[in-house]
Amino acid sequence: MASSIAHDIALEISPKPGDRIEELSTPRPIIDEDRLAANIARVQSYMDAHGLNFRPHIKTHKIPALAHAQVAAGAKGINCQKITEAEVFAKAGFEDILITFNILGAEKLARLSALNDRIAGLKVVADSMVTVDGLSDWFAARKPLTVLVECDTGGARCGVQSPAQAAALGKHIAGKPGLVFGGLMNYPKPNDAAATQAFLVEAVALLKNDGIECPIVSNGGTPSLFEAHLVTAATEHRAGTYIYNDRSMVRAGHCREEDCAMHILATVVSRPTEDRAVIDAGSKALTSDLLGFADYGQVVGYPDAVIKGLSEEHGVIDLSNCIGPRPEIGDKIRIIPNHTCVVSNLFDQMVFHRDGVVTRVEDVAARGLVW
Amino acid sequence: MASSIAHDIALEISPKPGDRIEELSTPRPIIDEDRLAANIARVQSYMDAHGLNFRPHIKTHKIPALAHAQVAAGAKGINCQKITEAEVFAKAGFEDILITFNILGAEKLARLSALNDRIAGLKVVADSMVTVDGLSDWFAARKPLTVLVECDTGGARCGVQSPAQAAALGKHIAGKPGLVFGGLMNYPKPNDAAATQAFLVEAVALLKNDGIECPIVSNGGTPSLFEAHLVTAATEHRAGTYIYNDRSMVRAGHCREEDCAMHILATVVSRPTEDRAVIDAGSKALTSDLLGFADYGQVVGYPDAVIKGLSEEHGVIDLSNCIGPRPEIGDKIRIIPNHTCVVSNLFDQMVFHRDGVVTRVEDVAARGLVW
Incomplete structure (x- = not known):
């Protein structure tokens, strides 16, 4: 192996202020x-x-x-x-x-x-x-x-x-x-x-x-x-x-859905059946925290979509209850996570935006420290 | 604030070859x-x-x-x-x-x-x-x-x-x-x-x-x-x-409990009641992956202990079914995680050992990459 090791591939992927949120590659937590x-x-x-x-x-x-x-x-x-x-x-x-x-x-x-x-x-x-x-x-x-x-x-x-x-x-x-x-x-x-x-x-x-x-x-x-x-x-x-607030805080009555500052931006990567959409956010982006919910997050704009299963890098969404338009391959969707604190712990950087325009990127400085 | 900023505190906590596993601070995934x-x-x-x-x-x-x-x-x-x-x-x-x-x-x-x-x-x-x-x-x-x-x-x-x-x-x-x-x-x-x-x-x-x-x-x-x-x-x-293997692979018949190479080392930090032990491994160490199990991991040596709930940094263990000795405050225990792949994604380094003696520490080089 190793005849042409790719030493020159930059691994850092950091959006810049002024970038538009909808242009970001996914999955990405974003903060309003x-x-x-x-x-x-x-x-x-x-x-x-x-x-x-x-x-x-x-x-x-x-x-x-x-x-x-x-x-x-x-x-x-x-x-x-x-x-x-x-x-x-x-x-x-x-x-x-x-x-x-x-x-x-x-x-x-x-x-x-x-x-x-x-x-x-x-x-x-x-x-x-x-x-x-x-x-x-x-x-x-x-x-x-x-x-x-x-x-x-x-x-x-x-x-x-x-x-x-x-x-x-x-x-x-x-x-x-x-x-x-x-x-x-x-x-x-x-x-x-x-x-x-x-x-x-x-x-x-x-x-x-x-x-x-x-x-x-x-x-x-x-x-x-x-x-x-x-x-x-x-x-x-x-x-x-x-x-940040999250879906569990909305349910608890602490806040409204529109007070949730963290969304997970994800892309629909597959529509294998009429009722199934697969996104690129799985348990390594959303975590498996259910906190009493029956599914793994709330899809913004698709209230009847059910994120019924997560693999590590895939989320499987059941669209069978959706009335009206359904997300298509390549569409970007936003998810309100069940539990925001555990999502923060998965990402080295957090992207902030105002009205969809990146304002700053902050290191999650205390992420993943052992004890 | 900030009158005496602690610039000199080393944040890196890396065990060295020869260290004994039971001396490591917890929580820590360890690989046999x-x-x-x-x-x-x-x-x-x-x-x-x-x-x-x-x-x-x-x-x-x-x-x-x-x-x-x-x-x-x-x-x-x-x-x-x-x-x-x-x-x-x-x-x-x-x-x-x-x-x-x-x-x-x-x-x-x-x-x-x-x-x-x-x-x-x-x-x-x-x-x-x-x-x-x-x-x-x-x-x-x-x-x-x-x-x-x-x-x-x-x-x-x-x-x-x-x-x-x-x-x-x-x-x-x-x-x-x-x-x-x-x-x-x-x-x-x-x-x-x-x-x-x-x-x-x-x-x-x-x-x-x-x-x-x-x-x-x-x-x-x-x-x-x-x-x-x-x-x-x-x-x-x-x-x-x-x-690595894990608890779900034991259940699937792929391997035996003694083939699970990853354990999560944790410490009992509280015994608030006769039947409750609290450890320092929560959802940010074990993840919330249930994979069909009723609890969040298998405690090695305590087959009747039930890890019934996780906060982010606490695991709550129900000992009510345990016959014989129960873990006490300060005891270190080992947990076979339900799902090993998601645990790897939480830690920047993985500690390896042979017969309880650290052999090497490897960076989890592809951990937490965004996409």
Whole structure:
């Protein structure tokens, strides 16, 4: 093999400002600048109106420029899920970073303390003695780390199970060398503000009885974000998806279809039968996230088209319920993804546009970092 | 913000040969060298025994070094799904490349012809007059491109629907300037060798009646790969997943659990309840591909553990059916993913090991290329 290795083929494929979106090769996620800006403004206005600090979760976009826009609009700090994400955003100038994850293991602790040495506002969460004691053992001889107690107020993921457990773990953190107790954090079930409020109020009160204050009480989530003001025990709210929005957020009532800033541009590459269209966006572009839907995204302009199956690079669309024109081979279509955050994680660059004209291309700087 | 930007934090996290797998931070996909080599050898031996040319699909690993190993074992060429994948592998020295996709649009055609100018054995497929005519218009004044007709022999994705359509499109290609008719290609339904054989035999005969030979008849798929010899009309077989194998291939009967070369190493980060464990591998490590399973992977050593839900960076495991020891906070576990090909697409590097000791780290060179 290899008689004429193609060293000169450029692998970079980066649209330029001024390019027209409909001319881009596909599949490509594209972001509408005006919708993006409106989503940032709408949520920040709500937080401001209710006196809630806002901490956007950067997992949705992984792009420092967008987090800068969120902070410029009024966000107090940012939320990361991984140490490596926090490192990227610290490099980009962010100091107030909450990592909402239990950090375990020597390698991660070493990187966490290196990061803590360099920025002023690093915070993590913990939900067990094991995690807390591991943090304390590492940070005892170093610059102290701020740790919040993660509470399961209904989300059924991580978190202590009761206000009494939250208070006990908070007291434990407060007494541990190398650690500063930072307050409480929860990952709530949507539309469950009353239960969240009850849990947090009780936990705060129990800690106060022991003379321990909660500087931060951090509630979260986009789906029922506009009920955040009902959780008066919280000092701040975290949300990620709201910046792009997606099909699941439309269903949750958080936004309208026309608030979805991310579309996946795809091309119809085959029409093997009257009722079947195949596009060049599969699970490596849309992801397989169903989030309770029966299909893999909403085709803009074809409300009765059903993306019924995905291969890695093919999406199979059932057109049998479509009344009126059907997309033909070569047509470009746009898809609102079920879940925007996972799409961001598949692409090294994100293309932005206004009225169909490319405005900028941003590196998805924190994409694919291992932990 | 940004008073002490952390310019000096190294973002690269690359294990070194000699590192022990159980010391790696998680989540991390890891590849067992011996299983990998055995999977390559087993399938190549089968193909050799039946006189079938073998064309591995690189979508599963996207790593040139692994494709070189596949070719060294006897594979005739490689299969790519995207032009950009083919470019990466052309750069790495591969010449016999079949892109099993309908290529449409000026930008893709320009890159396709640039690639065709540089390597000897580039081939693509088409399943419509629209695609064929687009290729012919572009290649008429350039080095001719070899085009195969994609046939839907039961896979219900792309492809012409009947042998008569296949013959008609093949004849059309053969008469078009700039194109060389290369034969037939199909994406079959598993366990459907008889239908595949019947379709291909008839299409080949119809073309022969018109004096048109099929140099290549390319059948494919891992799930029922060991029935490839029943499709005697085929001159070659394509398969990707076999090199790593995964839970869906175990279910399909293609391999055993101990033939799965890829595991996802994860850490238990929380045990909020007696029956719930939370790991640091979520949909951004395992993907949401269910492929008909009820949960998101098989936990090695805990056959009754159910990975019932994934957030982006958390996996929630239901332990309620587990008899015996349950994993504790800090424990590292291994997961056999439902679908290995989509996991490869999430990570920039893949870590290989033998008996738990890192042997090498390979860049996933064709990961995340846009099209």
